[in-house]
Amino acid sequence: MAAESPLLEAKRRVEYFDLGARSYIARCDSPRMPFKHTINPYRGCEFACKYCYARYTHGFMELRDPRDFEEKIFAKRWNPVAFREELAKIPAREMIAIGTTTDPYQPAERRYEVTRSILRVFAGERGRKLGITTKSDLVTRDLDLLRTIARANVLHISMTITTVNEQLARKMEPYAPRPELRVNAVRALVRAGLSAGVFMAPALPFINDSEFEIDRVACSAADAGASYFGGGGVFLRQEAQAMMFPWIDENFPHLSGRYRTKFSNNAFLDDGYAQKIAARMKSARELYRLPHRPYDYHPEQWEGEQQLALFTL
Numbered sequence: 042m043a044a045e046s047p048l049l050e051a052k053r054r055v056e057y058f059d060l061g062a063r064s065y066i067a068r069c070d071s072p073r074m075p076f077k078h079t080i081n082p083y084r085g086c087e088f089a090c091k092y093c094y095a096r097y098t099h100g101f102m103e104l105r106d107p108r109d110f111e112e113k114i115f116a117k118r119w120n121p122v123a124f125r126e127e128l129a130k131i132p133a134r135e136m137i138a139i140g141t142t143t144d145p146y147q148p149a150e151r152r153y154e155v156t157r158s159i160l161r162v163f164a165g166e167r168g169r170k171l172g173i174t175t176k177s178d179l180v181t182r183d184l185d186l187l188r189t190i191a192r193a194n195v196l197h198i199s200m201t202i203t204t205v206n207e208q209l210a211r212k213m214e215p216y217a218p219r220p221e222l223r224v225n226a227v228r229a230l231v232r233a234g235l236s237a238g239v240f241m242a243p244a245l246p247f248i249n250d251s252e253f254e255i256d257r258v259a260c261s262a263a264d265a266g267a268s269y270f271g272g273g274g275v276f277l278r279q280e281a282q283a284m285m286f287p288w289i290d291e292n293f294p295h296l297s298g299r300y301r302t303k304f305s306n307n308a309f310l311d312d313g314y315a316q317k318i319a320a321r322m323k324s325a326r327e328l329y330r331l332p333h334r335p336y337d338y339h340p341e342q343w344e345g346e347q348q349l350a351l352f353t354l
């Protein structure tokens with residue numbers, strides 16, 4: 042009987058690889074970015090968002106099938122000595138962003154803890170500026186370290202939430218934690234005294250960019266006590282189009298032609314769209330009294346700060 046049983050579903054198979062890293066910290070010279078340095082503990086990302094712009098980065102490792110990005114995950118081999126040496130070369134006040142290309146709290150992190158290892162180093166630092174971006178509630182596992190870091194360094198954590206509609210999220214970001222878990226993670230981070238905001242990006246035309254969708258995410262962010270709220274439109278490079286267009290065909294066939302026409306010759310949406318999205322985000326912020334950007338707070342043990350003497354001996 043077993044031999045004749047029809048297949049119901051084949052479990053998705055992800056392969057993990059150990060990647061010897063030449064360096065952990067990359068420099069970012071783009072004037073559009075608020076950070077100067079980036080850290081991505083993993084290459085590839087199992088969350089498999091259909092719109093993911095980072096798929097092309099697997100091409101640097103000669104892996105050109107866009108699916109490889111979500112099925113072949115490389116964990117950077119941890120070498121604390123090498124990491125500390127690299128970090129020592131970076132001036133204290135220069136912004137370092139963790140999770141700019143791949144998610145630092147994707148499932149591989151439960152096994153390999155590369156992100157946690159990096160945070161352990163930052164927990165011993167003072168006077169640094171650090172940002173973390175994720176779609177995962179696994180970030181709350183590291184509350185202890187995050188609180189220690191935030192006492193002596195500026196730390197902002199951005200949770201990406203593209204929709205609070207669970208069915209839509211499952212379609213767009215099939216293996217990422219569901220929106221409710223992300224909202225609750227923001228709540229937990231803020232309750233722990235951390236600066237944690239919601240980033241609603243990317244907005245996909247006619248899919249999650251309506252005033253209603255933006256309002257729902259902003260409302261959830263406000264309810265969780267988010268420290269800031271922002272977002273922006275999608276851009277679709279060719280590698281991302283290879284995943285995105287068939288997905289649109291399957292789930293939003295009425296949009297197939299429009300997406301192809303819009304993105305085939307240009308990865309970016311025009312300025313007019315960007316302005317409309319910005320205006321919708323602004324209205325939502327005003328309605329829920331959410332700041333646009335992280336506040337510039339002063340850590341209690343900021344570098345160079347004179348400590349008060351409690352007792353005079």
Ligand code: SF4
Nearest residue numbers: 086088089090093143
């Ligand atoms: S979480 Fe980010 S890096 Fe990972 S698949 Fe989604 S968009 Fe790409």
